[in-house]
Amino acid sequence: MSRKFDYFVIFAEMRTGSNFLESNLDLFPGLKTYGEAFNPYFMVQPKMKELFGVSVKARNRNPIRLIEQMKEHSSGMPGFRFFHDHDPRVFEHVIDDPRCAKVVLTRNHVDAYVSRKIAWETDQWQLSDVKDVVKAKARFVPEEFEKLYDRMKDFQLKVQGRLQRSGQTAFHLDYEDIRDLGVVNGLARFLGETTEITEFASKFTKQNPEPLRDKVQNYDDLVKTISRIDPFDLGRIPNFEPRRTPMVPSYVTAARAPVLFMPVQAGPTDEVRAWLAALDGVSEDDLGSGMTQKDLRRWRRQHPAHRSFTVIRHPAERAHAAFCRHFLNGGPDTYHELRNALAEHYSVPLPDSVPPGDGYDRDAHRAAFLGFLGFVAKNLGGQTPLRVDGTWATQAQVIQGFGQVLPPDHILRESDLAAGLDYLSEELGIPMPDLPAPAPDRPFTLADIYDDEVERAVRDAYQRDFVMFGFRNWQAP
DSSP states (O other): OOOOOEEEEEOOOOTSSHHHHHHHHHHHHEEEEOOOOTTTTTTTTTOOOETTTEEHHHHHHHHHHHHHHHHHHHHSHHHHEEEESOOOHHHHHHOOOOOTTEEEEOOOOOHHHHHHHHHHHHHHHOOOOOGOOOOOOOOOOHHHHEEEEEEEHHHHHHHHHHHHHHHHEEEEEEEGGOOOHHHHHHHHHHHOOOOOOOSOSOHHHHOOSSSSSGTTTTHHHHHHHHHHHHHHTTTOOOOOSSOOOEEEEOOOOSSSSSEHHHOOOSSSHHHHHHHHHHHHTOOGGGGOOHHHHHHHHHHHHHHHHHHEEEEEEHHHHHHEEEEHHHHOOSSSTTTTHHHHHHHSSSOOOOOHHHHHHHOOOOHHHHHHHHHHHHHHHHTTOSSSSOOOOTTTTEEEEEEEHHTTOOOOSSEGGGHHHHHHHHHHHHHTTOOOOOOOOOOOOSSOOOOHOOHHHHHHHHHHHHHHHHHOOTTTTTTOO
C-alpha cells in the first residue's frame, strides 16, 4: 500500500516528551526516527559524525541533501524532530511540502522550562529507571523564561499559520497524550502504518512528576511572572493522567424531579442515590441510569429547569474507600489482576486472601494502605504501565471528563453534603429528604490508621486535587 507521505517532522521543543514519543514510533516496523537531525550543534546525537554518508559539515552546507538521503535509504518512513532554533532552511523546505507529514507536539511552557532547568542542574536528560533519578530544584529566572516563552510561542504560531495558508493538516499532541497508547497508535495510522503497538517502549520514564511548587526554589517569582503572561494558567500542576470519558451511562436521574447526579467513583454514590429516591418517594430501582449521550440530550430537553451536580470526597477518604472495596473485601468488585500486580511488582503488602484472615491487624492495614498510596502516586505520575482506574483517578480529571458533554451545575463537598443538597432542594422548590449516613469502611476505617505519614502520602498522590479543590474545611479523623 502506498503511503500518503514520504517522511515526517515532529515540531516540538526541549522537554516536551519528544524522546519518549520517538522511542515508541520506532516500535512500528514502517517508521524510523532520527532525533534532532538538524540541531545546529550536533546531528542526532553529540558524538555522531555522519548519517547516510552526510557529515555534519556537509549537512550544514546543504541540509536538504540529508533529507533526501533519509528518504532513499531508511528502512522505514523517516522522521525527525525540529525545534524553534534548528536550521531555518529545513523549516522552509518541509513546511510547505505536502509529502511531509507534520506532527505538532506541545507542552505547558512553564512545565517544560522547569524540567529543562532541572535537567541542566542534574545533568540527567533522560531516565529509564525511577531508582536512578537525581533530584534537584530549579531556580526560576523571569527574564530568561519570558524570552524563551516568546520565541517558542512565536514559532508555534508560525507553524500554525503556514499550515493554514497551505491547506495542510497536522497531527497535534500534547505532553499528556503521548502516554495514551490509543493516541500513539492513531498517530502511526496518520503516518500510514497498519500495525499497532500494545505497550510502550521501556527506554524512558517520567523524571519529575511532582507539582511545580515542589520543584522550584523561588516559586513566588514564578507565580508573579506567569500571572503577567497568562493568568488563566496560574497554579497549573503537571498532569500525566489519561483524559477520562464523560461516563454518561453512570449518570443518575431522579424519577420525577429534574435532577441529574454525576457520580465520581469511590465517592458517596450509595448515599446520594438513596437521597434521590427519597426526593420523589420512590425506590432506587425507579431512578434513571444507563443513558447514552443522545438520551442525556433528550432528558435535558424534557427537563428545561434541570439541575446537575456531582460530589467530591476528600482524597484520603476516597482512596481508602477504593482500597478497601477493590483490594481487601472480596466479592465481584475485587480487582484480582491489579491486586496481584501491586503485590508482586510494587511491593504493596496486601494480605494473602480476600477478605483478610485473622492475622490482618491495624498495623498491617496501615502498611498496605501506605503501599497503595505510593503506587497511586507513581500511577498518576505516568510512571507505571498499569491503567489509571476511575476509582483512584483524580477528581479534577474526572470532572474535566464530565465537561465534555455537561459541566455540573454544582460541585458539592461530601463534608458539607447535607447543606449542599438542602440548597439544591430549595433551588428546585422540593422538600429536602434526610441524607443517609455513609457505611463505614472495612475491615478498618480511615480513623483507625490515619496519622501524619498517611496524610503526607495522600497529598503526594493527590496534589492536583488539593490544588484544585483545597479541602481546607475537612476534619481529619
